[in-house]
Amino acid sequence: MTLPVPMPLIRAAVCCLVAALLAACATQPRAAASADAAFQRHVDGVLEEMWQAFPEYATRVGNYRHADRMTVPDAAWRERSVAFYTRHLDALAKIDLASLNPGHRVDLELMRNQFESRRWQLTTFKPWQWQPSTYNVGGDFGVLINTEFAPLETRLRHVIARLAKVPAYYAAAKAAIENPTLEHTQLALIQNRGALRVFGEDLEKKVAGSSLSVDEKAMFAARNTAAKAAVNGFIEFLSALETKLKQGGARTFRIGKDLYARKFAYDIQSSFTVEQLHQRALKEKVALHDAMEKLARELWPKWMTGKPMPADRLDLIRAVLDELSKQHTKREAFVETIRAQIPALEKFVREKDLVDQDPSRPLVVRETPPYMRGGGAGASISAPGPFDPTANTYYNVTPLDHFTEAQAASFLREYNDWTLQILNIHEAIPGHYTQLMHANKSKSLVKSLFGNGAMIEGWAVFSEKVMLDAGYDNGSPEIWLSWMKWNLRSVMNTILDIEIQTMNLQREDALRYMIREAFQQETEATEKWRRATFSQVQLTSYFAGYAEITALRDELKAKQADKFSVKGFNNQFLSHGNAPVKFIAALMRAS
Numbered sequence: 334m335t336l337p338v339p340m341p342l343i344r345a346a347v348c349c350l351v352a353a354l355l356a357a358c359a360t361q362p363r364a365a366a367s368a369d370a371a372f373q374r375h376v377d378g379v380l381e382e383m384w385q386a387f388p389e390y391a392t393r394v395g396n397y398r399h400a401d402r403m404t405v406p407d408a409a410w411r412e413r414s415v416a417f418y419t420r421h422l423d424a425l426a427k428i429d430l431a432s433l434n435p436g437h438r439v440d441l442e443l444m445r446n447q448f449e450s451r452r453w454q455l456t457t458f459k460p461w462q463w464q465p466s467t468y469n470v471g472g473d474f475g476v477l478i479n480t481e482f483a484p485l486e487t488r489l490r491h492v493i494a495r496l497a498k499v500p501a502y503y504a505a506a507k508a509a510i511e512n513p514t515l516e517h518t519q520l521a522l523i524q525n526r527g528a529l530r531v532f533g534e535d536l537e538k539k540v541a542g543s544s545l546s547v548d549e550k551a552m553f554a555a556r557n558t559a560a561k562a563a564v565n566g567f568i569e570f571l572s573a574l575e576t577k578l579k580q581g582g583a584r585t586f587r588i589g590k591d592l593y594a595r596k597f598a599y600d601i602q603s604s605f606t607v608e609q610l611h612q613r614a615l616k617e618k619v620a621l622h623d624a625m626e627k628l629a630r631e632l633w634p635k636w637m638t639g640k641p642m643p644a645d646r647l648d649l650i651r652a653v654l655d656e657l658s659k660q661h662t663k664r665e666a667f668v669e670t671i672r673a674q675i676p677a678l679e680k681f682v683r684e685k686d687l688v689d690q691d692p693s694r695p696l697v698v699r700e701t702p703p704y705m706r707g708g709g710a711g712a713s714i715s716a717p718g719p720f721d722p723t724a725n726t727y728y729n730v731t732p733l734d735h736f737t738e739a740q741a742a743s744f745l746r747e748y749n750d751w752t753l754q755i756l757n758i759h760e761a762i763p764g765h766y767t768q769l770m771h772a773n774k775s776k777s778l779v780k781s782l783f784g785n786g787a788m789i790e791g792w793a794v795f796s797e798k799v800m801l802d803a804g805y806d807n808g809s810p811e812i813w814l815s816w817m818k819w820n821l822r823s824v825m826n827t828i829l830d831i832e833i834q835t836m837n838l839q840r841e842d843a844l845r846y847m848i849r850e851a852f853q854q855e856t857e858a859t860e861k862w863r864r865a866t867f868s869q870v871q872l873t874s875y876f877a878g879y880a881e882i883t884a885l886r887d888e889l890k891a892k893q894a895d896k897f898s899v900k901g902f903n904n905q906f907l908s909h910g911n912a913p914v915k916f917i918a919a920l921m922r923a924s
């Protein structure tokens with residue numbers, strides 16, 4: 334199960350930027366303060382230009398001022414975008430990093446990394462050419478239709494304005510696609526078939542029931558028909574492409590060592606190299622197997638009474654895990670069980686004094702809205718974007734009604750009584766939700782917009798360990814063994830991603846790693862293989878972030894000795910927004 338955190342992660346109102354500026358003025362020498370002020374003005378100007386140049390990006394992060402505009406991803410647009418990034422990289426290069434306060438230095442590095450990465454994607458990596466799945470208009474229309482940022486009629490007018498460009502959008506897509514992979518072509522087919530639903534009956538009913546004028550309704554009908562025809566035309570184009578690629582000659586989905594290293598540097602911004610992370614993950618796998626064997630032997634008499642213990646340690650661990658997985662909630666109680674656990678997690682964090690919480694910003698557990706379902710994930714956090722400071726944070730939990738009896742049984746075994754608690758720790762408290770709550774207080778729009786995925790996922794994984802180290806579930810061997818299996822998944826994701834993309838790891842070997850060595854079910858393993866053929870680097874973010882935060886914690890704990898406090902470390906770590914761990918580490922070492 335993938336547990337995505339949607340992109341509009343954090344709110345950090347613009348007024349906070351002013352507050353940051355004032356704070357800097359009060360505490361710094363005048364020259365430095367004015368350098369910071371100038372930098373902040375520069376950032377504000379750059380962001381303003383970004384919203385105009387990339388309206389879809391603006392809308393996705395919750396700035397709806399350009400929500401009526403649609404980008405046609407043609408060669409002229411790519412040229413303009415490259416020019417945009419180059420111009421702003423040149424401007425950033427002229428700023429004296431040493432003159433800025435530490436928070437602004439991180440902001441500058443984040444912007445530079447972001448712009449370099451995007452330019453590299455356009456000029457070198459070129460997913461717009463070989464990944465047909467980059468083309469899909471469904472999501473951006475979905476945001477306008479389903480997010481209530483303005484009255485329905487306003488949003489529908491934005492929809493009508495944007496619909497006019499859909500045919501040009503898909504014409505540009507067809508012109509750009511060259512030498513694609515079979516995997517990304519097939520993904521594009523599935524996703525664009527899904528996009529058709531966005532223009533279907535639900536939208537038509539919304540328009541019919543609205544107070545739009547007769548002329549507007551007629552214009553909608555004509556443009557919606559043309560848009561659907563354009564999506565269908567793209568689907569036909571992809572089907573023909575798929576047939577051709579199946580006969581051979583498709584580009585491989587493996588990106589190779591050089592591109593991988595570059596993408597890893599941009600996406601993870603880690604202090605580890607790919608090779609170092611790979612070695613670390615391989616070692617961690619062995620350490621987890623050792624610890625799991627010990628726990629499985631300890632648990633054997635309690636759960637496996639009278640049964641002979643297998644000689645092979647992986648078989649032994651698997652047998653105990655299988656037995657534990659029989660303890661789970663009922664299918665119809667899934668959402669309620671999660672809802673009931675949240676207060677218990679809050680209480681544990683408070684009593685053990687692990688990290689600050691904010692009772693004024695409660696987490697709302699809800700059933701996943703229908704338009705967000707279908708991604709397969711059972712649970713995810715929806716946090717307000719940086720421009721929507723008052724919105725709720727939701728914990729979306731998908732009820733299991735869409736599953737067959739067998740699917741539900743398998744899902745519940747996977748999210749059994751212990752694993753479900755770890756899921757809630759990861760997603761909610763003190764994982765993603767708690768981290769986002771802290772990040773919202775950080776005074777940087779840049780950090781909330783260009784935040785680092787490895788820091789975010791790394792924290793969620795790290796927070797699981799914080800809870801267990803503090804004696805969660807009375808430190809039971811059951812919860813530890815379950816956590817280790819869960820943790821082994823991120824370790825394995827890292828090993829797989831690196832070996833698949835850069836070392837030609839084959840499907841059968843990858844499945845054996847996941848099923849035998851990481852105790853996964855076959856469906857999970859085959860789905861993960863699929864995902865690993867579409868994405869690169871992202872699968873390493875969990876372990877990369879976790880490993881770096883753990884290394885930082887160990888370093889500071891050794892340095893501070895009996896002055897070290899878990900809560901002090903956690904609060905300070907979370908106070909820097911979504912900056913890459915290596916930048917947070919530098920700030921914490923200096924303080």
Ligand code: ZN
Nearest residue numbers: 336759790793
């Ligand atoms: Zn996560």
